[in-house]
Amino acid sequence: MKVLLSQDDLPRVWFNISPYLPEPLPPPLDPVTREPVSPVKLLDIFPDPIVEQEVSQEEWIPIPEEVLQVYALWRPSPLVRAVNLERALDTPAQIYYKYEGVSPPGSHKPNTAVAQAYYNKISGVKRLTTETGAGQWGSSLAFATQFFGLECEVYMVRASYNQKPYRRILMELWGAKVYPSPSDNTKAGRTFLERDPEHPGSLGIAISEAIERALEDKSTKYSLGSVLNHVLLHQTIIGLEAKRQMEILGIYPDYIVGCVGGGSNFAGLAFPFLKDKITGDKPDTEFWAVEPTACPTLTKGEYRYDYGDTVGLTPLIKMYTLGADFVPPPIHAGGLRYHGDAPLLCAFYHHRYIKACAYDQKEVFSAGVLFARTEGIVPAPESAHAVKKAIDLALECKEKKEKKIILFNLSGHGYFDLSAYDSYLKGVLA
Amino acid sequence: MKVLLSQDDLPRVWFNISPYLPEPLPPPLDPVTREPVSPVKLLDIFPDPIVEQEVSQEEWIPIPEEVLQVYALWRPSPLVRAVNLERALDTPAQIYYKYEGVSPPGSHKPNTAVAQAYYNKISGVKRLTTETGAGQWGSSLAFATQFFGLECEVYMVRASYNQKPYRRILMELWGAKVYPSPSDNTKAGRTFLERDPEHPGSLGIAISEAIERALEDKSTKYSLGSVLNHVLLHQTIIGLEAKRQMEILGIYPDYIVGCVGGGSNFAGLAFPFLKDKITGDKPDTEFWAVEPTACPTLTKGEYRYDYGDTVGLTPLIKMYTLGADFVPPPIHAGGLRYHGDAPLLCAFYHHRYIKACAYDQKEVFSAGVLFARTEGIVPAPESAHAVKKAIDLALECKEKKEKKIILFNLSGHGYFDLSAYDSYLKGVLA
Numbered sequence: 001m002k003v004l005l006s007q008d009d010l011p012r013v014w015f016n017i018s019p020y021l022p023e024p025l026p027p028p029l030d031p032v033t034r035e036p037v038s039p040v041k042l043l044d045i046f047p048d049p050i051v052e053q054e055v056s057q058e059e060w061i062p063i064p065e066e067v068l069q070v071y072a073l074w075r076p077s078p079l080v081r082a083v084n085l086e087r088a089l090d091t092p093a094q095i096y097y098k099y100e101g102v103s104p105p106g107s108h109k110p111n112t113a114v115a116q117a118y119y120n121k122i123s124g125v126k127r128l129t130t131e132t133g134a135g136q137w138g139s140s141l142a143f144a145t146q147f148f149g150l151e152c153e154v155y156m157v158r159a160s161y162n163q164k165p166y167r168r169i170l171m172e173l174w175g176a177k178v179y180p181s182p183s184d185n186t187k188a189g190r191t192f193l194e195r196d197p198e199h200p201g202s203l204g205i206a207i208s209e210a211i212e213r214a215l216e217d218k219s220t221k222y223s224l225g226s227v228l229n230h231v232l233l234h235q236t237i238i239g240l241e242a243k244r245q246m247e248i249l250g251i252y253p254d255y256i257v258g259c260v261g262g263g264s265n266f267a268g269l270a271f272p273f274l275k276d277k278i279t280g281d282k283p284d285t286e287f288w289a290v291e292p293t294a295c296p297t298l299t300k301g302e303y304r305y306d307y308g309d310t311v312g313l314t315p316l317i318k319m320y321t322l323g324a325d326f327v328p329p330p331i332h333a334g335g336l337r338y339h340g341d342a343p344l345l346c347a348f349y350h351h352r353y354i355k356a357c358a359y360d361q362k363e364v365f366s367a368g369v370l371f372a373r374t375e376g377i378v379p380a381p382e383s384a385h386a387v388k389k390a391i392d393l394a395l396e397c398k399e400k401k402e403k404k405i406i407l408f409n410l411s412g413h414g415y416f417d418l419s420a421y422d423s424y425l426k427g428v429l430a
Numbered sequence: 431m432k433v434l435l436s437q438d439d440l441p442r443v444w445f446n447i448s449p450y451l452p453e454p455l456p457p458p459l460d461p462v463t464r465e466p467v468s469p470v471k472l473l474d475i476f477p478d479p480i481v482e483q484e485v486s487q488e489e490w491i492p493i494p495e496e497v498l499q500v501y502a503l504w505r506p507s508p509l510v511r512a513v514n515l516e517r518a519l520d521t522p523a524q525i526y527y528k529y530e531g532v533s534p535p536g537s538h539k540p541n542t543a544v545a546q547a548y549y550n551k552i553s554g555v556k557r558l559t560t561e562t563g564a565g566q567w568g569s570s571l572a573f574a575t576q577f578f579g580l581e582c583e584v585y586m587v588r589a590s591y592n593q594k595p596y597r598r599i600l601m602e603l604w605g606a607k608v609y610p611s612p613s614d615n616t617k618a619g620r621t622f623l624e625r626d627p628e629h630p631g632s633l634g635i636a637i638s639e640a641i642e643r644a645l646e647d648k649s650t651k652y653s654l655g656s657v658l659n660h661v662l663l664h665q666t667i668i669g670l671e672a673k674r675q676m677e678i679l680g681i682y683p684d685y686i687v688g689c690v691g692g693g694s695n696f697a698g699l700a701f702p703f704l705k706d707k708i709t710g711d712k713p714d715t716e717f718w719a720v721e722p723t724a725c726p727t728l729t730k731g732e733y734r735y736d737y738g739d740t741v742g743l744t745p746l747i748k749m750y751t752l753g754a755d756f757v758p759p760p761i762h763a764g765g766l767r768y769h770g771d772a773p774l775l776c777a778f779y780h781h782r783y784i785k786a787c788a789y790d791q792k793e794v795f796s797a798g799v800l801f802a803r804t805e806g807i808v809p810a811p812e813s814a815h816a817v818k819k820a821i822d823l824a825l826e827c828k829e830k831k832e833k834k835i836i837l838f839n840l841s842g843h844g845y846f847d848l849s850a851y852d853s854y855l856k857g858v859l860a
């Protein structure tokens with residue numbers, strides 16, 4: 001069962017949760033002086049309107065008409081009741097998922113990529129740079145920039161560039177220039193190439209390259225796909241739509257579930273509902289952030305100041321972290337391998353508004369296969385973490401005979417991750 | 431701009447165009463006696479309700495509730511106005527596409543796969559067999575059978591099995607057993623393997639294997655993804671939805687465009703509109719069937735009796751054909767490489783209700799890239815043929831300053847065909 005909104009119901013504002021923080025976010029610190037960093041410093045790599053949104057205390061921020069027009073290519077996204085999955089689990093619970101895989105790049109990422117491309121365009125920027133691992137974020141930014149006539153330059157971790165050509169092709173098809181990182185376009189890249197001409201790269205190096213390129217040219221800016229406040233803001237369109245869809249059904253979720261890498265898809269679904277918990281309207285809703293045991297940022301990390309990147313170029317930010325030098329094992333949910341988490345998400349977790357749990361790769365793929373065989377859609381390995389938690393909650397409801405309502409974010413499809421499913425089916429998954 | 435129907439608007443009947451034929455379809459003939467084949471013979475490989483639909487003269491055939499429930503996972507599919515493409519072409523024409531790539535297997539094929547799986551299930555069948563080339567049809571049948579607890583056995587052309595693992599994995603993920611063909615499961619397969627243990631296979635051999643398996647076991651039946659009347663019938667849900675969506679907009683198409691391999695996606699969109707041309711309500715609508723120059727069945731074939739398969743197992747059917755032994759070059763639009771076409775489509779083409787044109791692979795990919803860069807969606811190479819014709823019609827309208835309305839079927843996405851786009855972008859496409 002599916003709830004579709006008409007395009008007239010597309011939300012016209014994003015929801016900014018900052019005014020509802022129990023205390024102001026600890027400010028980013030200069031790594032040398034340990035003094036708070038002025039937002040002005042951010043203007044080196046981000047345009048004005050993005051920096052404004054990063055620090056805004058306005059609850060509602062209008063979505064520009066030009067952004068809405070591109071959103072309309074796939075939004076509003078469907079809210080679906082997973083009737084077949086419920087039946088397979090024989091649970092009295094109702095399971096709903098918000099499906100973000102309907103976007104052309106196949107995930108929630110374009111919700112922010114389109115907004116960022118637009119704000120850069122109106123700020124006179126000509127070119128955006130970014131990094132990408134497996135290509136989920138890079139393909140979303142390539143997709144977005146083409147609508148606004150911006151150049152897009154993507155630094156793709158060389159190991160992925162060589163092993164996973166499909167997303168690289170997708171980026172090129174959407175007009176982006178994709179470089180295997182380390183590349184010889186940047187000082188940072190050349191340093192690593194000198195040590196090893198076949199260097200496999202890392203997300204940290206790719207970030208350094210993308211930022212270096214943005215710093216050396218006034219008309220070039222940098223774009224980030226998660227973690228920062230403005231990214232989470234843009235993703236709230238997910239939760240705003242879901243809320244409206246549940247209102248149409250006359251229901252409200254008891255559990256809200258999302259996987260967490262940097263935190264943007266989780267926050268996008270959760271924050272519009274979290275407001276109701278904070279204000280006391282819906283005090284009992286449970287929010288579950290799901291991560292891999294291979295990168296257990298919330299469940300095992302420390303809440304402290306740390307670098308956002310691996311090489312130490314960014315300001316220090318207060319977040320749950322496994323340490324900027326933490327290198328998670330190469331799991332298939334590449335999007336969940338970040339050592340830290342979004343500061344906004346971390347603040348609410350710290351104040352116990354949000355719970356967290358972690359799963360092993362095998363149980364996650366097992367949940368993904370069950371979902372594919374009941375609901376028909378193959379979840380991205382990242383999103384399968386949320387599927388797994390939704391299943392566990394539904395089974396708990398079965399045990400307790402409770403008719404609870406579970407809502408999770410199916411943040412993307414897994415049609416570019418089929419070789420991982422193949423390994424799982426063949427029993428050779430690490 | 432997108433027109434979405436609510437699930438309450440999902441059509442409850444399929445449209446059967448047979449009563450509107452200018453003359454009855456020439457009957458299938460026994461290849462030896464040249465006598466008409468009784469429909470009863472079809473019961474060896476198809477269940478009762480399918481054979482009934484194959485020969486039905488009822489205009490409206492109810493869609494079973496169980497089929498509607500599975501359709502609801504992705505249907506009604508969106509009708510989209512390609513505003514960005516119109517702008518890029520600077521045309522006064524309006525271009526609309528019906529997007530069938532929203533189904534989990536990514537094409538229109540599950541519209542019939544789900545119906546066929548259901549009818550086999552209620553007829554006591556335990557297992558369905560089929561053949562597949564690149565895997566588009568096989569993955570749709572795998573997807574469909576899992577909802578009805580049927581086993582699914584797919585014979586996949588060995589060359590594709592080895593070179594294109596993604597759709598093979600998708601079929602296995604949805605619970606199917608996939609065998610590279612020729613296999614040692616069948617007499618036909620073993621014959622070819624004896625000659626060459628590494629035989630690359632062909633669709634003709636794979637059909638023989640799938641049919642042989644269906645003939646040797648009462649509880650096993652065979653399933654075909656195009657060409658036959660009942661397949662085209664099930665696909666009419668596309669056109670019925672599109673008609674309703676255009677009614678909401680208060681418009682009616684001047685041109686209706688679809689690519690043609692066996693003819694099912696074209697017929698699915700076109701037939702509900704074609705009725706209006708036949709009855710004289712809309713005499714001026716133009717219907718365009720688009721094929722590759724590499725396999726120009728309608729544009730260069732002869733209208734005569736021929737075998738449906740390559741090895742000559744099927745009855746002789748009257749259709750446009752390039753000859754059962756015609757081997758088209760290996761183009762990327764694998765779904766358009768059939769030597770014949772659906773008898774229903776051929777009859778209407780013969781009586782000049784439908785026009786046909788053919789394009790080269792390169793111009794088709796060029797259209798696909800333009801579409802991806804304006805509308806965001808990467809078309810399947812098959813569907814890109816329809817995109818190309820829609821673009822050409824829009825440019826004609828520009829020249830003639832005509833505000834015509836163009837509707838085409840975007841029958842599937844190209845996310846499993848990115849290596850073909852890569853070849854095109856690199857300029858190495860054959």
